[in-house]
Amino acid sequence: MDDRTLGKGRKCVPSPSAAAVARRAVLLLAAVVFVGWLMMWAMLPTRTYSSTWAPKLAALTGFGKQGIRMTVYAFPVLFVYVVACVYLHLQQQKGGDPDTQRRTSTRIAAAWRRPVLVRGPLGIVTGIELAILLMFMALLVWFYYAYITVEFSKLRVKPGEKLWQAELEKAAKRLGSVGSLCCALLFLPVARGSSLLPLVGLTSEAGIKYHVWLGNTAMAIFTAHGLCYVFFWASTDQIHLMTKWARTRASNVAGELALLCGLAMWATALPRIRRRMFELFFYAHHLYIPFIVFSALHMGVMVFCYVLPGVFLFAVDRCLRFLQSRARVRxxxxxxxxxxxxxxxxxxxxxxxxxxxxxxxxxxxxxxxxxxxxxxxxxxxxxxxxxxxxxxxxxxxxxxxxxxxxxxxxxxxxxxxxxxxxxxxxxxxxxxxxxxxxxxxxxxxxxxxxxxxxxxxxxxxxxxxxxxxxxxxxxxxxxxxxxxxxxxxxxxxxxxxxxxxxxxxxxxxxxxxxxxxxxxxxxxxxxxxxxxxxxxxxxxxxxxxxxGTNGWLWLGAVVSSSFAAFLLLVAVLQRFYIYPVDRDSNHVYPWAARTMLNLLFLGVSVAAVTGAAFLWSKRGSAREAKKIKSVDGPMSPVxxxxxxxxxxxxxxxxxxxxxxxxxxxxxxxxxxxxxxxxxxxxxxxxxxxxxxxxxxxxxxxxxxxxxxxxxxxxxxxxxxxx
Known part of the structure; x- marks a missing residue:
């Protein structure tokens, strides 16, 4: 009996190499952390989180609400990002014949990757995209429902205020919380050199579609949030609150300015306007900078921690792109x-x-x-x-x-x-x-x-x-x-x-x-x-x-180092500057100043670390450039x-x-x-x-x-x- 007879009817499956096992372990770790991050979002509006989990987390972090939100909602995304950098580096280092990887996932995922919606406002949507979209919409509905249930259970009607007006105020407030969930993901698909997109098989162009979906959803929610508050103020004769900039609470003026910036970007991004007047769309979309600043001033630094990871990763990517674009290429x-x-x-x-x-x-x-x-x-x-x-x-x-x-x-x-x-x-x-x-x-x-x-x-x-x-x-x-x-x-x-x-x-x-x-x-x-x-x-x-693509480990190190520098600056600010003020019962550190200092530290840490890493990487590129021969004529493939x-x-x-x-x-x-x-x-x-x-x-x-x-x-x- 020869080898062919022995092998008949069964396939010889080679055992995975150590590198393959490492890649799978890294990918599994990233998936577990990401699922846990989504679960924490689902638990955020519940009474269990606010009354049981939050106090324990505050005791562990030692930095109050900001420490909780940094640990629970910002750190996991950055951790997955760095893990994705390691995974992509290992994937680049793998050897072997590409033919050995044929059909590894095509048959399994063929049905999910098949288009199920073709003509419609969403464009061409595959089965897996539709499933993720429906699950995300279900998360938004649950998020809002859970918040409203808790808010209405402890509702207190103020003198001279009707029940429906009190309910409208709480409903408007929690619309803003739902919008912050959309903003937590809004900037992730537009970071062109991100490791998260290739981790799930997406390109920077494919990610634009998800950014559009999230942007439309966020702006619809924020618009409803603003209109509900305007209607509430008008019905209670408090329209003067539109011009109020609270010292230790949400700034209404900053929120209105952020909404105006968002509406300008939203309107000029409509397909008909974008395609016919691309320059108007292009320049108007630079309003994302004041949109982020005014949104942070409106939310306060505590709530801004929810959207911090997306803004932080986009800032790293944008800084690297800026540094690369300064050079004139041959x-x-x-x-x-x-x-x-x-x-x-x-x-x-x-x-x-x-x-x-x-x-x-x-x-x-x-x-x-x-x-x-x-x-x-x-x-x-x-x-x-x-x-x-x-x-x-x-x-x-x-x-x-x-x-x-x-x-x-x-x-x-x-x-x-x-x-x-x-x-x-x-x-x-x-x-x-x-x-x-x-x-x-x-x-x-x-x-x-x-x-x-x-x-x-x-x-x-x-x-x-x-x-x-x-x-x-x-x-x-x-x-x-x-x-x-x-x-x-x-x-x-x-x-x-x-x-x-x-x-x-x-x-x-x-x-x-x-x-x-x-x-x-x-x-x-x-x-x-x-x-x-x-x-x-x-x-x-x-x-x-x-x-990025040619240095995933470097990119992971840049993200880790810049975020560590940001945390260090925030910790020093909190411990030696803000805490002594807040400790005095007669004083509370202003929200706007605290938020602007956090944004300043974010910009400084990103610019310093990415600039140093980019200059270091350019040293190697400069040595390679000296080896390139001048091109004096056309070259054939040979x-x-x-x-x-x-x-x-x-x-x-x-x-x-x-x-x-x-x-x-x-x-x-x-x-x-x-x-x-x-x-x-x-x-x-x-x-x-x-x-x-x-x-x-x-x-x-x-x-x-x-x-x-x-x-x-x-x-x-x-x-x-x-």
Whole structure:
């Protein structure tokens, strides 16, 4: 009896390595702490918490109510954040063949990740998103109900006041408490370099949707909170309280100013206004700074501890982004496409690694000093270790001015000052793409750019033979005119066809909707024009890694150290400055002064620690920058790979048979693709479906994948319409 007979009917499951066990233990620890944090929120409005738990916690912390809320509601979130940094670091250090991780979670979570709501105000919502949303709404309802029950049980009607008026005041007050629960989570999804988003498989772009949900909910609750108080004051002839700034209680004026700032952000963030007047939305959203300050003054430092972790982590992220954006990066070259798009190529430090579908935020001061716009990174850090590329479509005021600025530079070489933030990458890397038998990528117009980085990365993976098998690739791209077909030339960085291993099976179906036939004299596969090379200034530096994706442990250390410094400053303030005043029964330290001092300490601790860590990390980046050779001409994938990995890689690529891009492309004129027929025609067991483009196209693809006609389709949306 041989080994095959012995193994028949059962699979040999390899025992997990020590690193895998460590990752699972870290992930379990983070999950337990997070669930405990949610449970404490659920218990906060109950009588059990206020009468039994709170006194015991106060005795343990020794810093009164502020100490309780710091320990129970701020520390767990920061602890999970640091644990997530450790987990992501261990995940980056893991070895082995990516093929061994195929389908580890696809089958288990396929039903939960399938879209269940497609067309509606919430956009495309998966099963797990809907479940989490319903549970969160249930938590809000419970939170408010429990608070109202306790408040009404001890209600005291003041002289000259009616019962319903007393109840209205308590109901209005607790609406503000419910809003604080939304604010506790509001800033977490918009911290672009956060470790919490990749921990749960989200990108910074995907997190925007949850920020919008939380923002709409919070502003609806805060608006009701303010209107109820105004109605209460008017009904009890106390409208003068709107101008009151209490010394030791909630400041009404600060609350009104915070509400006005929130309403301005809320109104300008409406989809119709945001898309038509993006600059108005962009500048109005900077009101988040006075919104935070006035909210803290209105709540008081005790209540502000509830929302402290989100504000603190966002402050760390924003400070790091600010430090990175101060540097001018080296723009190597650009090339213009007949479709009106421009490709910008930046010099990059080889130690900077980014995964496919990464996003880079770009600022061009000569176009606008304040505006930052996100673009998909089209290059692959494996295939192009010293360059980073983005493609910008000429549409809209900012992009139009950028296109005119770049095109006005002399072809012999000019200079353009550019700053960047990022790139921000999904933590999973190329593994999710390799986990499918087939990968169908559907794009509309400029939506093809995220798929360029995927195909380039898979070209590298196929050439290196790092996996036993590669997924079959189908790219369905829809363009309005045949001039936009030049976007296909960007699928690989070389000026030739598509070089790849025989195992890379790529098919491209391109559809030109506004033309019934090719234009006379117009070659659909016409090559882009030659690049224009820029002259760098001595101060220009290559795009270098910032804390986060390329340094999770550093980021965890920064968060831990800055929060420890903040706690130390607050403890000194409390013990030696505030406590002696409060100890005197005739005096109470003013709420506003105490709150502003806490905000000042928060800013000082974050700025000092992040600044020191960033400067330390830049020392290593500066050493790497000195090793980068000046780029004097276009580089092919062969030379790039040779430069990164040695001559053996070059010989391997040279020995591969070429697959010209034109041979893999079918161009259709005068109609749109029948997506339903194309998707249902893919009969592989595990098919990944990715869509990027207009919202109508995303909804159509999501509807097909969620219809139940094919259980093998696993949908993922890549959208930048926020």
């Amino acid at each position: 723009l190597v070259s650009s090339r213009f496409l007949p479709s009106g798009a421009v490709e910008l190529n930046f010099a990059k430090s080889p130690c900077l690694r980014h995964n496919p579908t990464s996003t880079l935020f770009v600022n061009v001061p000569c176009v606008s000093r304040l505006q930052w716009h996100p673009f998909s990174v089209t290059s692959s850090s494996s295939l192009e270790p010293d360059t980073l590329s983005v493609v910008i479509k000429n549409r809209g005021g900012w992009t139009q001015k950028l296109y005119e600025t770049v095109s006005s530079l002399p072809p012999s070489g000019g200079h353009l000052g550019v700053s960047v933030e990022g790139p921000y990458s999904p933590a999973a890397g190329v593994t999710p793409f390799l986990g499918h038998d087939s990968l169908v990528m559907i794009s509309g117009g400029i939506g093809i750019t995220p798929f360029i980085s995927i195909i380039r990365e898979l070209v590298y993976q196929s050439a290196m033979a790092e996996t036993a098998s590669m997924p079959r690739l189908l790219l369905v791209c829809v363009f309005r005119t045949s001039a936009e077909l030049d976007m296909l030339d960007l699928l690989v960085p070389a000026s030739g066809g598509l070089n790849g291993a025989p195992s890379l099976d790529l098919r491209i179906e391109a559809f030109v909707t506004s033309e019934s036939e090719p234009r006379t004299g117009n070659d659909p596969h016409k090559r882009p024009c030659q690049p224009v090379w820029f002259k760098p200034w001595p101060s220009d530096a290559p795009v270098s890694p910032a804390l 030379s790039l790979l040779h430069w990164a990995g040695g001559g053996g890689v070059e010989r391997e690529l040279e020995s591969m048979p070429a697959q010209p891009l034109a041979q893999a492309t079918n161009v259709h004129f005068g109609h749109r693709p029948d997506l339903k027929k194309m998707l249902l025609g893919v009969h592989d067991e595990n098919v990944g479906v990715m869509a990027s483009g207009p919202s109508g196209m995303l909804e159509e693809v999501a509807t097909i994948c969620s219809s139940g006609l094919a259980s093998n389709l696993h949908f993922q949306s890549i959208s930048f319409t926020w």
